[in-house]
Amino acid sequence: MSVNITDYNSKNIPTWCPGCGNFAVHTALKKALSDLNISPSEAFMSFDIGCNGNGADKINIYGFKGLHGRSIPLAIGAHLANRKFTVIADIGDGGCFHEGLDHLIHAIRSNYNITILIHNNENFALTTGQATVTTKKNKPMYGLPFGRIERDLNISEFILNLKPTFFAKAYSQDPLQLSEILKKSINHNGCSVIEIMQLCPTYNKEFTHEWATENIKKIDSIEGYNSNSLESAREILKDTTKIYTGIVYEETETKSFYDSLENRKNMKTELVDEVKKYDIKKLLEKF
Amino acid sequence: MSQKRIVVKFGGQSGQGINTIGKLFTKSLNKSGYKVFAYREYPSIIKGGVASYQIDISNSSIGSSSKYCDILVAYTPETLNEYLPLVKESGIVIYDNKDINLTEDQDAFLKNNNITPIYLDSVSIAKNSGGTEIMSNVVVLGFVWKILNLKPEILVEEILEHFKKKNVDLEAEKNSIMGGFNSPTYRPELTDKIEIPKISEIFKKKSLVISGNEALSLGAIASGIRAYYGYPMTPATSIFKFLGETSTETGILVKQAENEITAVQMALGSMYMGTRALVATSGGGFDLMIESITCAGITETPLVIVLSQRTGAATGVPTWTGAGDLNTALKGGHGDFPKCILSCSDVHSSYTLIQKAFNISEKYQLPVIVLTEKQLSESLYTVNSLPNDLPIERGLQDGALRYEITDNGISPRWIPSKEKTVYIHNSDEHNEEGTSVESSEEVLEMSDKRMRKMTTLLEGIPEPAMYGDRNASIIFVGWGTVKNTILDIMEDNKDIGYLHYEYIYPLKTDKFEELISTEKRVILVENNQTGQLGNLIKEQTGYDFKEKLLKYDGRPFFIEDILNFLNM
Structure with missing residues (x-):
């Protein structure tokens, strides 16, 4: 039986602001999952706290809305327990690069087979517009009339420096491209990171659809671009005059975390299938 | 048969091999039919300092240490200075370090207390036996074994078994042990000074020599855990070690996470998906997990966390024992939400309660905190067997x-x-x-x-367990490993009883209310500064303990702590 995109619809009405990028991101997600014929009961999503997390009960899927900054390790735990599930961790630029940055670093280097969706709307929106690491320097923000004084962090470069096995950038108002990227990331056996440049018409008025349309360049359109080359990836990420969307970098040489576990090599079952009495008699021989 | 105990203490630097010596000695005694309790003290450094391994030896099951020892083996001048005051009257002090020169005060202490000092030239004995300097350690073991008048074959077998896997000259090893055993330094009056308890034949059955953390890990394996997520922190780390070292056999996924928050979040994810995942930590790591515990509470996600306690706030006294983390387990976390707290006290409860914890956590869909202590986590106990497994209940x-x-x-x-x-x-x-x-x-x-x-x-x-004679007039109320010290004392003191809280939260109060309605003398005993269980009991019953025995210096309750309190 084929999966329909509407299978993912929840009866709850979204609470995002009019024009919020999250509407299209959810549509892209539902499209990618249903295109891959993955049913809502075959996928798990963890949600962070923030506007992305307010979408947790707006999609019909096995889900867990947890704590701020922690959606990545929560997703990893779910993935390791049952790899039959497609696992996606949803998080914003605030939760990912402030509260829980350690998790991103170790998830990428461990190469768990999950997809991390970073909603980059360049601010902490749900708490009404505080500065994040991606907010433009000196832009007046909540509590900061003269803006953030600390230096910028180019989060795309940061992510690439961790050598993710899959890294893509997308734009919230291009759900078709995002859903194609999502499908590739779900099929990638390793840690996939997707940074979504997301509209926030309430707190990031400078980043408009018009501006984005003019300044976005699709990686697919770059002649000779090699998504297996870190060099190519570095080149385009350095160019801050444009936003490049598409698959920035991918490689399939590095094994996923689970596939590297010696003691799980010959196990046919998942951890969730194995909860039963275990006879410790043999282990007692060493005492 | 009344309980007898003699005590041997090995003192040296951290990293000198005291732990190995102590373990081999403990296992050999167990094989010889004795019940033992082995207790470690060590500083939070890799090399140097003063570390000790104390073995209490008895003719019946014991679970606590005496403060004083009959035989002190001091490998360094520092350990002699530290531990000499803890040698019993008529005891023996053995040292093999040429740098040890007894001071006038120490000499006087020895004479006044009829303690015999013995210098054993263990290095020469090791070398004459074809061994290396490091083998002087087993020379000393052989010598102590001779004083205890035990069969050397068992000691030799145990030591060789241990070194078999290592690249050592086993013949020299054996000759060194026997060199110590047959050393002319030995005199029969040394054996006369130490009265090793007689053991009846029924006790001569081989029993298990096992630590609390090993028992807890085995219980977790038996209960079907399939993942362990951890971050190193003494004294919980040996759970990680045991589960890691057995993971080839068990197939359990063992993951050292980047921090405690990650570990507990991974466990939440895994438990949501329907497997059983264990997390263990100590106070500081536990505090980092508290927000996640509230998350388990409100989302009704099963979660089991082992909290192995040490002493003090922040870094505190990191390699020493205590039971001062009940408050953080109990009160930690914002908002009101259901949780359950269990407390292990010995090998049996470590094995059983971790199984119980998973059952409760899954059936009631709430976080369960399993408390243990460094004293239990790392000490070695002898038990005949482990208790029967509990059935898995998942609800x-x-x-x-x-x-x-x-x-x-x-x-x-x-x-x-x-x-x-x-x-x-x-x-x-x-x-x-x-x-x-x-x-x-x-x-x-x-x-x-x-x-x-x-x-x-x-x-x-269940209600807390009442131990002892129904007519006992002095009743201690406590939780954790203090149970073992009091039970050891109760063997020969029928006037003492003990009410033990294993299921701490939610708190059962019927049995306690019944106790305070009698004329008995009720004493709160806890290994912390403020009487944390006592405060919980007061909160729920209004009862204010008139007598409290609280110890919070990083040491466990020794036999003498209880006896002195009662002027016995």
């Missing part, structure tokens, strides 16, 4: 609404799978479907449903 039940409002507070929970209805665990307050809500009625309805689980759980757990 799984299909339903339409994950957070269905029920009378007993327990909603249906099913393992996520393709065939079943999807659901969300939501850390926002939510309705029966898991949808975020903020209305007064819905907030109250779900908060009350969740908290009803505490009433249901309270009915499902």
Whole structure:
């Protein structure tokens, strides 16, 4: 039986602001999952706290809305327990690069087979517009009339420096491209990171659809671009005059975390299938 | 048969091999038919300092240490200075370090207390036996073994078994042990000074020499855990070690996470998906996990955390024991939410309670904190066997609404799978479907449903256990390893009884109320500064303990601590 995109619809009405990028991101997600014929009961999503997390009960899927900054390790735990599930961790630029940055670093280097969706709307929106690491320097923000004084962090470069096995950038108002990227990331056996440049018409008025349309360049359109080359990836990420969307970098040489576990090599079952009495008699021989 | 004990203490630097010596000695004594309790003290450094390994040897089961020893083996001048005052009258002090020169005061102490100092040239004996300098360690073991008048074959066998896997000259090893055993330094009056207890034949059965953390790990394996997520922190780390070293046999996924928050979050994810995952840590790491515990509470995700306690706030006294983390387990976390706290006290309860913890956590869908202590985590106990396994109870039940409002507070929970209805665990307050809500009625309805689980759980757990003679007039009330010290004393003191809390929260109070309605002398005993269990009891019963025995210097309760308190 084929999966329909509407299978993912929840009866709850979204609470995002009019024009919020999250509407299209959810549509892209539902499209990618249903295109891959993955049913809502075959996928798990963890949600962070923030506007992305307010979408947790707006999609019909096995889900867990947890704590701020922690959606990545929560997703990893779910993935390791049952790899039959497609696992996606949803998080914003605030939760990912402030509260829980350690998790991103170790998830990428461990190469768990999950997809991390970073909603980059360049601010902490749900708490009404505080500065994040991606907010433009000196832009007046909540509590900061003269803006953030600390230096910028180019989060795309940061992510690439961790050598993710899959890294893509997308734009919230291009759900078709995002859903194609999502499908590739779900099929990638390793840690996939997707940074979504997301509209926030309430707190990031400078980043408009018009501006984005003019300044976005699709990686697919770059002649000779090699998504297996870190060099190519570095080149385009350095160019801050444009936003490049598409698959920035991918490689399939590095094994996923689970596939590297010696003691799980010959196990046919998942951890969730194995909860039963275990006879410790043999282990007692060493005492 | 009354309980006899003699005590041998090995003192040296950290990293000098004291731990190995102590373990081999303990295991050999066990094989010789003795019941032993082995207790380690060590500083939080890799090399140097003063470390000790004390073995209390008895003719019947014991679970505590004496403060004083009959034989002190001092490998360094520092350990001699530190531990000489703890040698009993008529005891023996053995040292093999040429740098040790007894001071005038020490000499006087020896004479006044009829303590015999023995210098054993263990290095020469090792070299004459074809061994290396490091083998002087086993020379000393052979010598002590001779004083105890025990059969050398058992000691030799145990030591060789240990070194078999290492690249050492086994013949020289054996000759060194026997060199110590047959050393001319030995005099029969040394044996006369130490009265090793006689053991009856029924006790000569081989028993298990095992630590609390090993027992707890085995219990966790038996209960079907399939993942362990951890971050190193003494004294919980040996759980990680044991589960890691046995992971080839068990197939358990063992993951050292980047920090404690990650570890507990991974466990939440895994438990949501329907496997059993264990997390263990100590105070500081536990504090980092507290927000996640509140998340388990409101989302009703099963979660089991082992909290192995040491002494003090922040870094405190990191390699020493205590039971001062009940408050953080009890009160840690914002908001009101149901939870359960269990406390291990010995090998048996470590093995059983971790199984119980998973059953409670899954059936009632709440976080369970299992308390243990460095004293239990790392000490070696001898037990005849481990208790019977508990059946696995998961409380799984299909339903339409994950957070269905029920009378007993327990909603249906099913393992996520393709065939079943999807659901969300939501850390926002939510309705029966898991949808975020903020209305007064819905907030109250779900908060009350969740908290009803505490009433249901309270009915499902036992009252504290009362130990001792019904006519005993002095009753201690406590939790954790202090139980073992008091039970050891009770062997020969029928006037002492003990009320032991294993299931600490929710708190059962019937038996306690019954106790305080009598004329008995009731004493609170705890290994912390403020009497944390006593405060919980007071909060729930209004009873203010008139007598408290509180110890919080990083040391466990020694036999003498209790006896001195009672002027016995």
